[in-house]
Amino acid sequence: MKPRTVVWHPRARADLIALYDWIAERADPDTALEYTTQIETHAAKLADFSERGTPRDDLVPGLRTIPYRRRTVIAYRVLSDEVEILRLVHAGQDWDG
Numbered sequence: 001m002k003p004r005t006v007v008w009h010p011r012a013r014a015d016l017i018a019l020y021d022w023i024a025e026r027a028d029p030d031t032a033l034e035y036t037t038q039i040e041t042h043a044a045k046l047a048d049f050s051e052r053g054t055p056r057d058d059l060v061p062g063l064r065t066i067p068y069r070r071r072t073v074i075a076y077r078v079l080s081d082e083v084e085i086l087r088l089v090h091a092g093q094d095w096d097g
Contacts, residue, residue, distance in 0.1 A: 006047050012086055039074070039088065050083045053076065072089065
């Protein structure tokens with residue numbers, strides 16, 4: 001099977017930036033950069049293994065999730081030729097929904 005292209009929805013990209021800021025405030029910018037870069041690397045692997053996440057049709061039809069270091073959840077959907085990263089949720093953050 002041909003690898004899919006991994007694309008980030010603008011909201012997911014905003015989540016990643018917000019997570020960077022949150023970590024940088026509580027730790028330091030280097031730690032924040034390392035953590036968020038590793039999330040991007042982890043998400044990029046979905047190009048080859050897009051079906052590996054947990055289906056979450058109970059939340060949104062077609063939604064899948066994978067954890068990163070048991071603290072961050074990557075929510076995405078698989079389309080015909082791409083994987084769209086929809087949101088990131090980090091356990092320590094206060095989210096509106």
